[in-house]
Amino acid sequence: MNHWLVKSEPFKYSFEQLLKDKKTIWDGVRNYQARNNLKAMSKDDLVLFYHSNEGKEIVGIAKVVKTFYQDPTTADPNWVVVELSPVKKLKKSVTLEEIKTTKSLNDIGLIKQGRLSVMPIKPEEFDQILGLAEEL
């Protein structure tokens, strides 16, 4: 199983909204690297949900319920979507600040490639983050 992190601006689509919706189509990705990551997702992979701009923190865990297919919002065959469902809201959100001050997380894509909106997370990084969220 692989682990991922996706970013969303809360005013566009928040984790609370996902909890309400139970399931969402992760559309609008228009970056090749992020697209490749979407394509690499398998069913039941766990996805950290990060709020950018507002909050700047990881707020919850989601999982992949449907692997990639053509983005229905565009006719351009370059772009794909996946479907995500919420797993749980974190007991304690993990802020960018905390991630930055945690030595073992200094290599995480979130810091190294700030602009990427879908990125892989190493298993040990995933565990570290759950630790910070008091979920372990």
Add this chain to the structure above:
DNA sequence: GCCAACGTTGGC
């Protein structure tokens, strides 16, 4: 609201 980082586009 500014600006740094970085991806994309287009001229040569």
Add this chain to the structure above:
DNA sequence: GCCAACGTTGGC
């Protein structure tokens, strides 16, 4: 195929 110009993202 290089690189300058431009656009977008996201932290501050």
